[in-house]
Amino acid sequence: MIRVNNISKSYKDVQALQRISFEVQEGELFGLIGPDGAGKTTLMRILMTLLLPDEGQAAMHGLDVVRDYKEIRQLVGYMPGRFSLYQDLSVEENLAFFATVFGTSIEENYALIKDIYQQIEPFKKRLAGKLSGGMKQKLALSCALIHKPKILVLDEPTTGVDAVSRKEFWDMLKKLQTQGITILVSTPYMDEAGLCDRVALMQKGEILRIDPPEQIVANYTRTLLAARSTEMHRLILDLREWDSIDTAYAFGQFAHVTPKKEGLTAYELERYLKTKNHQQLQVHQIAPGIEDVFMALIVGNEE
């Protein structure tokens, strides 16, 4: 459904994308995961025909993004990272405007957006600029869907949205997927990666790995320990100082620790930390999450 082949793009002196290739199957929910500056937005803008690649080809539904841009625009729904609907038009006016420029009407495709639009319909006379973050998101999604696209491209749709709205948003995406829409979504949040069928981990314009999220975690075989004490900052510094430790990062309330040699036990780590006078120590072995894998990949890539 989406085919990307050796795409490169650079801005002046920054290489934004370096020979990226991947494919997205029809009906798939595909995630692009990576930190800011990984090249996610650039890639999406190329696919949306807003940006010309320096090299390589990309096709959406078999249509070339450079040559057949006109057909693609009719076929794809796009939600840019920044809220880009008219803030001074009402909810209803925005939707009607985008329906009209796509040569359709709200009534014609109401079925597709019904579930989402119904949630904001009570506020349809309100100006879009006066909506809350979550409602803006729903309106933007409705506008991106109003012309019944086959492919939906969403650039960081949940950035700056509260946890409840984020969950609701992903539920909506899952529902759209069951209606046969292929979805390409980018996010900086690792926890959202687990909700995709497949994810591509991106960093510095390159794809580090493409796999289903379970697989990415399953392929990670290294020992992982979590540690916690009253002085987290000093704890991490102490961990990094020890030559048995490869990496140590803060993950929420714990520090995630990767030892250099496999089989370092929680007991051994605790004993080391005790010599450094840490109080209320908690150390135990944990199963890796996708974030751990990603951190390991980034470090591996940088070395």
Next chain:
Amino acid sequence: MRTLRYILQKEFIQVFRNKTMLPMIFVLPLVQMLVLVFAATYDLENVDLYLVNQDQSEASRELVAKFEASPFFRIYDASFDVTDAENSFKKEAADFVLIIPQDFERALVREDEAKVELLINAIDGNKASLIYSYARGILTGFNREIIAEWKSLPEFNPPMQVRVKDTYWFNPELDYKWYMAPGILAILVTIIGMFLSGMNLVREKEMGTIEQLNVTPIKKYQFILGKLLPFLVIALFDLAFGLLIARLVFNLPIVGSLPLLFGFAALYLVGVLGLGLFISTVTETQQQVMFVTFFFMMIFILMGGIFTPVESMPEWAQWLDRINPIYYFMRIMRMVVLKGSGFFDLWQEFVSLLIIGTSFLGLSIWRYRKTS
């Protein structure tokens, strides 16, 4: 067609919801017409005259009386000492010093010729030359009467004189307001057109809405027309509003045909709006649009002949004015409003504006890119 109609509808909704735009549409013409037309006048009154009358004769008093009677001059102060006058002059208190020397009358009688001295403050060149020409007018009148009086002795025939009678056509009383009002209106229409359209397009860039718009199948021409037509309508409305004010307040005669005037205005606006839109396609923020537009506007206005006649500019400047749309529109406004010129009198302006309009509009459609 349906798409274009909807784009226009959207633009109008946005204009009327904009809290700064709507008042501007009404306040701008009011202020421009009521303040600028009065302010930008060349009619000079009450020039401060410092009088040094060292003669104190009948003839000199007659001359002074003439200056006093003129509405242009007001005797600010008088002295017998030239130094006093010079001091006042240096302090910028007096604009103009008239010195009548001691032997004024005697010279006039004995030698048939007398001298007076005029000192004029020329910091403002325009004002200085006006003062000079007014003063000259008074002196010429005085001269004529003196010659008639003194030379018409019985043995001579009445003196021969050439009398110049002047009539000002199209503006018989030389009312500067009549001259300025059409010019100010031309500027008004330009400001509305160039700024509003340019700012509006670049606002879509700033707000990011252009990103969403660019992935729709809207065609380039639809987009540009959607940005052009609303402001064309608003500018024409303001032209009508401004003309109404001029008619009611200054009694401005509108000799020519109004449909012709508005037809020309529409053609002119296509060019100006096209330029505004072109500027906004090559800039990224409203601030940049402001600066660039201002740059062009200043040059166009000052070279367009509102304050200074284009004929008095150097040849290269006149040549440059051929690509200045305001120059043509300023002429059209004045010629249609004051003189009643018809289409065939203005066909050269028509062709020029047509070329300028198509080029600027074409340029903006060409430069507007949906893909970067």
